[in-house]
Amino acid sequence: MTERPVPASELYTDEFAADPYPSYARLRADRPVCPVSSPRFDSYLISRFDDARTALTDPRLSKDLYGPGQHYLRIFGPNSEGLNKNMLNSDPPEHTRLRRIVSQAFAPRRIEALRPRVAEIVDTLLDRIVPRGGCDLMRDFAIPLPMLVISDLLGIPESDHERVLDWTQVIRTSGSANRSPEKDRAAVQEAQLRLHQYLTDLVQDKRAHPADDLIGALVDACDRDGELSEQELVTTTFLLLFAGHQTTADFIGNATVALLTHPDQLELLLASPELLPSAIEELLRFDGPLPVASPRIATEDIEYQGVCIPRGSVVGVAINSANRDPEHFADPDRLDVRRERAPHIGFGYGVHYCLGVSLARMEAQIGLGTLLRRLPGLRLGVPVAELRRLPAASPFRGLLELPVRFAA
Structure with missing residues (x-):
């Protein structure tokens, strides 16, 4: 059967941005698979946990946006190919090949070796914050922390960190009210072009001056193999670069707000820091940084929950909705840092x-644990409704x- 689209006026509002979870609950109950109109592109949205996991592994839902049909044009626009034609937007065997090349750099043993450097960056950032008694935690901590870590891993020179961060933040804040639509599009396109040129030049520099970093390894895979x-x-x-810092930065911000608005859970975590690993999983389930998985394209007419999704349709999997599905999580709207590790899909599912x-x-x-330990009396600097x-x-x-305040 077919359904009328959920209009953008119901889902893409300031109220939805502040708290999307009541809307997700209504969709799960009444329209678990439905067409949605949005300011960016129309799609079908899948919101229940079981359907979400199935869709994330459904071979009929392609991630290849740059193949026949050039679906990237309606999703990213005409200037996206230079930056977005990568393994995130590809299917096996291309995805398998690209992922294999990069995966060695993210092996758990190699990542664990970065722990002292991550701790050093966290302490350096907090050393600047602690004496002030207040700060913008996004600008001063949550965003620069993962940006510095991934820059080190990739081999981006320290002298370039600030401008690279500026370009990525222009792209990240696309659609914000502080820019008109025309200026926003122009600013994002300019940032994309500058970042593409910078990365192209950086690759050439690594080729001329080989380095023991991830970009150097990628250059070697290109030139030698x-x-x-x-x-x-x-x-x-x-x-x-982008995926390596964006979601972690947003997670730290979301997690901090969740804890500050649930003081009983914050007190539990402060009293029992050994709960931190499981608390991270619960905070990701509760309010994750990636609300809807990156787009997929239906390669044929397919049916979910009795709804026909026509061939060529964009399909979104609502991760944050699935992670609050009461069929899989007891009392899902309650933050519980003692919750047994639940099989959430905050990190995705399947080959992606x-x-x-x-x-x-x-x-x-490291970031959240050290932050809570070094900023006693941490509290929001504005009412939560004003964030x-x-x-x-x-x-x-x-x-x-x-904005946050704490005891200096």
Whole structure:
């Protein structure tokens, strides 16, 4: 059967951005698979846990946006191919080949070796914050922490960190109210072009001056083994740069707000820091940074929950909705840092399961744990209703700012 689309006016509002979970609950109950109109592109949204896991492994839902049909045009726009044609937007065997090349850099043993460096970055950032008694936690901690870590891993020179961060933040905040639509599009396109040119030049520099870093390894895979094309080399670097910091930054912000608005859970965590690993999983389930999985394309007419999804349709899997499905999580709208590790899909599922999961967990544990320990009396600097968030149409769930106060 077919259904009328859920209009953008119901889902892409400031109220939805502040708290999407009542809307997700209504969709799970009444319209678990439904067409949705959005400011960016129309799609079908899957919101229940079982359907979500099935869809994330359904071979009829393709991730190849750059193949026949050029679906990337309606999703990313005409200037996206230089940065977004990468393993995130591809199917096996291309995805398998690209992931294999990069996966060694994210092996748990190699990531664990980064622990002292991550702890050093966390302490350096907090050393600047602690004496002040207050800060914008996004600007001063949550965003720079993973950006510095992934820059080290990739081999981006320290002298370039600030401008690279500026470009990525322009892309991240696309659609925010602080820019008109015309200026927003122009700013994002300019940032994309500058970042693409920078990464292209950086690859050439690594080729001329080989280095023991991830970009150097990718250059070697391109030049010596022929396993990467030049375009794949640049776009893979962009994917690792952006994915390597964006979701972790938003997770730290979301997790901090969740704990500060659930003081009983914050007290539990402060009293029992050994709960931190399981608390990270619960915080990710409760309010994750990636509300809807990156787009998929139906390669044939398919049916979910009695709803026909026509061939060529964009399909979104609502991860944050699935992670609050009462069929799988007891009392799902309650934050419980003692909750037994639940099989959430905050890191995805199937062949596109997050490649950087070990790094993300380590950064979250060190960053959040040290933050809570070194900022006693941590509290929001504004009422929660006044927090400025990324727009509801953003592919990320996060904060533009996070003003906090604490005992200096």
